[in-house]
Every structure is written in structure tokens, then in C-alpha cells.
Amino acid sequence: MTEEIFSTDAYARTCEATVVAASEEGVILDRTVFYARGGGQPGDTGILRWDGGEVRVADTVKHGGEVVHVVEGQAPAVDSRVSAEIDWGRRYTLMRTHTALHCLSGVVFTGYGAKVTGGNMEPGVARMDFELDSISVEFGREVEEALNARLAEDRPVHAGFLPRAEALSDPDLIRTKVNLIPGSVDPIRVIEIEGIDKQADGGTHVRSTGEVGHVRVVKTESKGKANKRMRIELAEP
């Protein structure tokens, strides 16, 4: 199994690694800073360099539990040493976007009791669906104001691991359906934004909400009964 450096250090941009497997499908390394697409967060892009060559990584995905670097061109040879580097600007924007979404989820639950039904993100833009009977432009503005006030408090964001039994009895994690995580996953990775939100999550986040900056709610729309969508956008820092 690949050592997933991004899960304990989201700010690591590069690492040295050894090629474990390589095919037209992609490259598997013994350790990596590349986040594999999942939980609404896109996979990382970047570059693999080695003695005498380099190749672009167009995407990173999970295949059978393995982190696969999808390359555009000739893959490095098995057993060779490579230096792996992510496109940091894109990833950092995704970290800010992902943390913004968790804060949005916390703000809407705390203020209105509505749970999240889905979500997705691209760098700087995201959508989140809520179990709400109605939604309006005014509601969007109200949430935007509350969200930015909370972000401005510069709350610390903690990424940690909890034993499965402990996670399954945590009320915050129960609310976010921790029980749906496959039984083999133990410990469970948890992202806690102090005083705002706590959920099981595999993604990469910024260290504190101040790094997210200002967020705009750009659209509110109905996606059916008890399913309302909010689109957000990060303001440029």
C-alpha cells in the first residue's frame, strides 16, 4: 500500500518515491503527495521526474485501494526513483474550497438544522445540496454572511484519526453518516474545524479557516423535494 503523505501533511508539495508498478493506466508509487479523487475532491495533477525523463500526471485516482497517477506519456520504469510534485496552486485552491464546504455544512446545520445530501468541488467553485424544503436568494445571503463571519474567526482545522468504535459513537460523526464507511476502515480519518464542523473525511484542508478567505454564495436552486442546492465561489485572496 502506498504511504499517503497528503493525509497527514496536506502542505507537502513534493516527495521522493520508488515506482512500485507502471502501466498505460498509470503509475503506483511506494509513497505520494498526490491526492486521489474522492469525497467530492478532484485528484491532483502535477509531474513525475526521474533521471533522464519526466511525465505529466493528468489525474490521480483510486483503483482497488491503490493511488494511481494517471500519466500523459511514457511512464517511469518499475523500481526507479522519482520525484513527485503536485500542481500546488491548484491543490491549495482545492484545500481552501474543501474547507469552505465543511464550514458551509456546519453553518447550515447549526443555523437551520439541515443535513447535507451531496456535494462536489472544482478549484475555487463548489456546490452543496441540503435537506431543505425551500431555498431563496435571501437565504443564500443570510448563509453567506454567517459563513464569512465564522471563517473570519480563523478557527484551527485538525486532521486526525479516531478508532472506528469511538467515531461510531460521536454524535457529530453520526449526523454525517459515519456508519456508511466500510467496516474495514479503522481508524477513521476525521476533519474537525473547531466549533464549526466535524466529519469523517479523506480530503485535504487548510490549517485554519482564515486561509479560506471570503466566500460568495453565487446561486441557490431547487433540485427537488427536500433537496436544495447552493453554489459557492472563493473570492481571490
Ligand SMILES: [Zn+2]
Ligand atoms: Zn470533505
